[in-house]
Amino acid sequence: xxxxxxxxxxxxxxxxxxxxxxxxxxxxxxxxxxxxxxxxxxxxxxxxxxxxxxxxxxxxxxxxxxxxxxxxxxxxxxxxxxxxxxxxxxxxxxxxxxxxxxxxxxxxxxxxxxxxxxxxxxxxxxxxxxxxxxxxxxxxxxxxxxxxxxxxxxxxxxxxxxxxxxxxxxxxxxxxxxxxxxxxxxxxxxxxxxxxxxxxxxxxxxxxxxxxxxxxxxxxxxxxxxxxxxxxxxxxxxxxxxxxxxxxxxxxxxxxxxxxxxxxxxxxxxxxxxxxxxxxxxxxxxxxxxxxxxxxxxxxxxxxxxxxxxxxxxxxxxxxxxxxxxxxxxxxxxxxxxxxxxxxxxxxxxxxxxxxxxxxxxx
Numbered sequence: 503x504x505x506x507x508x509x510x511x512x513x514x515x516x517x518x519x520x521x522x523x524x525x526x527x528x529x530x531x532x533x534x535x536x537x538x539x540x541x542x543x544x545x546x547x548x549x550x551x552x553x554x555x556x557x558x559x560x561x562x563x564x565x566x567x568x569x570x571x572x573x574x575x576x577x578x579x580x581x582x583x584x585x586x587x588x589x590x591x592x593x594x595x596x597x598x599x600x601x602x603x604x605x606x607x608x609x610x611x612x613x614x615x616x617x618x619x620x621x622x623x624x625x626x627x628x629x630x631x632x633x634x635x636x637x638x639x640x641x642x643x644x645x646x647x648x649x650x651x652x653x654x655x656x657x658x659x660x661x662x663x664x665x666x667x668x669x670x671x672x673x674x675x676x677x678x679x680x681x682x683x684x685x686x687x688x689x690x691x692x693x694x695x696x697x698x699x700x701x702x703x704x705x706x707x708x709x710x711x712x713x714x715x716x717x718x719x720x721x722x723x724x725x726x727x728x729x730x731x732x733x734x735x736x737x738x739x740x741x742x743x744x745x746x747x748x749x750x751x752x753x754x755x756x757x758x759x760x761x762x763x764x765x766x767x768x769x770x771x772x773x774x775x776x777x778x779x780x781x782x783x784x785x786x787x788x789x790x791x792x793x794x795x796x797x798x799x800x801x802x803x804x805x806x807x808x809x810x811x812x813x814x815x816x817x818x819x820x821x822x823x824x825x826x827x828x829x830x831x832x833x834x835x836x837x838x839x840x841x842x843x844x845x846x847x848x849x850x851x852x853x854x855x856x857x858x859x860x861x862x863x864x865x
Contacts (some may be wrong), residue, residue: 518864520738521729524800524849531843531853534865535796538841539612540597540822541787545750545815546799549721550768550808551779554713561798566708567784568684569695574702575678577609577671580664585656587698589615592687597787599680603821604645604833609679613686613789615653615685620653620823621646628675631667638832638860647823647830657664682786709785719778720755720768724811728848734771738843741769743854746813746842775809791852792816794842803847815842825861832860839864 523528544565579586579596586807588594593613601608608620612797619633626646633648655664671677696706722745723735731738731844737745748755748766755768792814799812820827820837831839836858844852855864 514847516858516861516863517626517740517743519729519743519852519854521726521850521852523850523862527591531851532793534785534826534841534853534855535793535816536789537827537865538789538816538818538839539595539824540610540750540819541789541792541816542819544787544792544795545780545782546813547746547749547797547815548779548802548809548812549719549775550777552715552777554779554781557797561795562711562713562772562781562783565783565787565791565795566785566789567706568682568709569699570705570707571681571683571699572703574670574674574681574746575671575700576609577668578699579617580650580652580655580667580671582656584698585615585652587694589652590656592685593788593790595682595684595686595786595817597682597786597822599681599682599788601821601826602665602833603831603837607677607679608821609677610821611652612824612828615651616736616828617650617652619648619821620649620826621648625675625677629670631670634765636832637830638834649828664801684786684788686788686790698741707785709783709787712782712784714780716778716780717776718774719749719780720772722769722775723771723773724844724846726811726846726848726852729852736771737738737769739854740850741841742844743856744770744853746815749780750815751832761807787816799845800849803849807847810848811844811846813844816840826855826865828858829862829865832858834858834860 594611595613596611598608607622607625610842612619623644633646633649635643636645636647639645650667683695696704722742725736728736729739745768753766796814799814802812818839822831825831825839839857839861842854857864
């Protein structure tokens with residue numbers, strides 16, 4: 503009965519909200535974006551806007567490419583050639599595809615060269631590698647986390663440690679995965695992923711972009727200084743967060759009596775805008791690209807605009823081994839880890855970060 507009760511419980515979620523100003527030297531907006539590594543959807547909403555500027559539209563269209571490699575042996579990610587070609591010359595991201603974090607083996611390569619493995623008990627024991635139990639294990643430990651610093655390994659490729667890891671991946675427990683890969687090159691060289699992995703099944707992809715104009719949208723009234731809102735004056739951050747979820751999901755906000763799907767309506771006080779521009783980008787989207795988009799939206803109000811604020815929302819992959827930085831990520835009843843910026847016309851901003859039950863508190 504106790505197990506049944508737990509299953510019926512609504513999943514716990516954690517939402518952290520804070521406010522600052524982009525001009526504040528202690529503002530940590532860049533750090534939060536740069537350390538949220540695995541992003542599959544980015545959306546922004548601009549009230550009182552009917553068409554995007556060419557500069558912003560071009561930025562949206564340049565968020566790719568990324569690559570899908572089928573049945574890639576894990577040992578390919580620890581070779582000296584791969585480390586020197588991609589890890590040392592830029593920020594390389596890799597994430598297993600079509601794997602479930604709560605029941606399958608999953609792998610992530612962080613841009614700092616850390617290789618994170620989330621392994622089931624049998625696989626962990628077969629690899630012979632050193633790790634630690636998942637922090638979300640119950641009484642019976644079923645998942646283990648292994649972290650390998652490839653930059654450190656590359657300093658001494660003749661070491662017993664490198665030989666043991668290489669032997670484990672090549673011979674003792676050969677592991678293959680479908681991977682999503684992307685590389686942000688800090689130099690002038692072009693990406694060579696297509697040629698480097700040419701002996702495997704590799705495909706280049708561009709993120710999918712959906713642009714739309716929403717007419718007659720009822721928007722909450724916000725005041726940058728009032729994170730918790732003010733009665734009959736402005737809405738609070740939590741109300742805006744729920745409202746944005748409804749807008750991005752194309753949920754009706756009319757609260758019509760004959761609507762049996764949704765009775766949700768816009769929080770009050772609110773105002774109706776004639777047009778609002780909604781853009782959604784879906785794919786394997788790098789933090790570096792999101793930083794550029796955020797920076798551009800920060801300068802949206804350099805010229806006089808009717809909009810009092812704009813929003814930028816980012817959702818992470820539900821089955822990535824980490825959420826922010828090296829923080830372990832789990833699924834349980836929901837694998838959400840996401841953040842949202844509300845950018846005001848005075849350069850103030852709200853930052854909202856949300857995670858599910860199997861996650862650390864956002865940084």
